Structure formats: C-alpha cells, structure tokens
Amino acid sequence: MISEDNIPLEEGLMIMEEAIGKAKKIMQGYPETKFTCEEFQKYYNCVYFMSYYEPRSEKSRQLYNQLKRSLEESIETVVVPSLMCQEDDAYLLRQLVLMWSNYKLMAGRLCQFYQYLDRYFIPCGGKGLLSLNELTVHCFQDLVFKKFYCQFQAAALSLINQEREGLQIDCDLLKNVVHTFVELDEYGQTKYYEDFERAMLVDTSALYTRLASEWLLHDSAPDYIQKVYRCLSQEKRRASHYLHPRTAEMLLQIVKNQLLEQPANKLFEKKEAENSGITMDYQEMLSKCAAMTLEGGSSVSTTEEWLAANKC
Secondary structure, eight states, rough: OOOSSSOOOOHHHHHHHHHHHHHHHHTTTTTTOOOOHHHHHHHHHHHHHHSSSTTTTTHHHHHHHHHHHHHHHHHIIIIIHHHTHHHHHHHHHHHOOOOOOOHHHHHHHHHHOOOOEEIIIIIHTTTOOOOOOHHHHHHHIIIIHHHHHHHHHHHHHHHHHHHTTTTOHHHHHHHHHHHHHHHHTTSSSHHHHHHHHHHHHHHHHHHHHHHHHHHHHHSOHHHHHHHHHHHHHHHHHHHHHSHHHHHHHHHHHHIIIIIIIHHHHHHHHHHHHHHHOOHHHHHHHHHHHHHHSSSOOOOOOHHHHHHHHHOO
C-alpha cells in the first residue's frame, strides 16, 4: 500500500510502468484485460501522492510525459504496423476500427490512473499542455491519421462505389469508420469527416453527371425516370445506413440536381420528341423523384409544374 509519504520520482515512474505494461495488453489483442480494485487504487494513489503537494513539480511533468510516451509507443509498435501495406480496402478499414477501439480502451484505463494531472498539473503547468482526452486523440491523429488518412478516405469511397455497382459490402464497417472520423473531429484543426463528406459528394456529383448523359442518350424518358427513382431510393437507403443525416440530405439533393434539375431541358425535349404524352405512371414516378427527401413529402404538385419550373 502506497502511503502519503513523498514518493521518489524513479520509484513512482516504475510503479506506473507496471500499469502501462498491463494496459498495453489491450492493444496486443486482449481487450478484456481488467485491473483489480487494489491495482486501481495503487496506481491512482501513486500519481496522486506524486502530484498533490507540488502540482507544478518535475514529478508531475515526468508523469505527463510518461503517459504521452506510452500512448505514442503503443501506436508506433501496434497500430502503425497493422495498417502498413494493406491493399484490401475492407481489411484496412477493419484494422482502423479495431485499432481505434482498442486504443481508446487502453488510453481510457491509463487516463483513469493519471486523472489527477487533469485537475491540477495541466491547468497550472503552462500553455500548450493538452488535457488527457485531448492528448489521447492528438497522438492518434499525429501518428496515424496524418500518415494514413488519405488511404482511409479512398478505401471508404471505394466501398461506397462498389455498393453502387451492385456488390455486397459491410455497411456496419462503413458506419463505424464514419463514426471514427466524427470522433476524431472533436479535437484538432483537421476535420476528417467534413473532408470525407466533401470528397464523397464530389464523387457522387461526377458519377450522376456521367450517368445522366448516358441515359439521356440511350433511354426513353419513362425509362430515364425509372432509373432516377431507383437511384434515389438506393442512395436514400445507403445514406440512412452509414452517413450523418446532414450528409444524407446533401447527397439526395446532389443526385436530384444531376439527374433531374441540370438535364431538365433535355428531358423535356426528349419527352416532346417521343410524342407519346405523359402517362400516369411516368407522371407519378417523376413527381416522386422530384419530391424525394429523407422524410418524404413533396413541394411540387404536378409533373408538368416541375418540368415547367426547371425548363429555361
């Protein structure tokens, strides 16, 4: 049992190395690793008694640096190697989700022991010191996302495109990846989810611009509208599975813009040239496409009104 006596620096650091060594087992594939109540009290008391009497002391700074080094070493020895040379998109993203989950668990355990630093040392220790939560995230951002984020983004976009092509993908995996981006956006200057969102919407716009040109060239107006409705339904379902609600609305608007609003004149001319009139099925389908949102509802009363409103 650690007493309230002044714990020597080297002795205290050695005690905390025991805690770090056990916590690192989580990163080594043993997420069920737990600390007993006695161990928790031992490690918490060690930091407490080393920092209590002199919050700004060298002991507190050494403890802070020790925690930072332990986080960095875990990332460099476990996380980074697991992500190197991964050419399979799904496997790379699974490793990201697994490593981030285990890392958060390990860091959470350690931050419980070092939490006294958050209360006194960090507020008094001078500018530039991050809170323990901020330190945890910044280490992962600096050592993982700065190096691999472009690969993560490309892999996520690739899976989305694979699903659009009719292939089966792991939607839960994409949902977890998106959640990881959002979590990391809470700290730091780089907004990973916003960057992913922007890239995904640009890809979506380019895809449906190309498809609109192809369909207008080869399909009748009723067939074109059938394809538009099918795409909107698929994108709505896709968005609800793994995208933020704000992104989902933007996604649907881009699809409608590229497939309906931008080619409205050509679609109107095509319908007139076919000289077949607007059948009830065609009219109903076009109205559904023009009105589709995440919640449903329509702001356009008839197909003719929509075509007239979008015809230059």
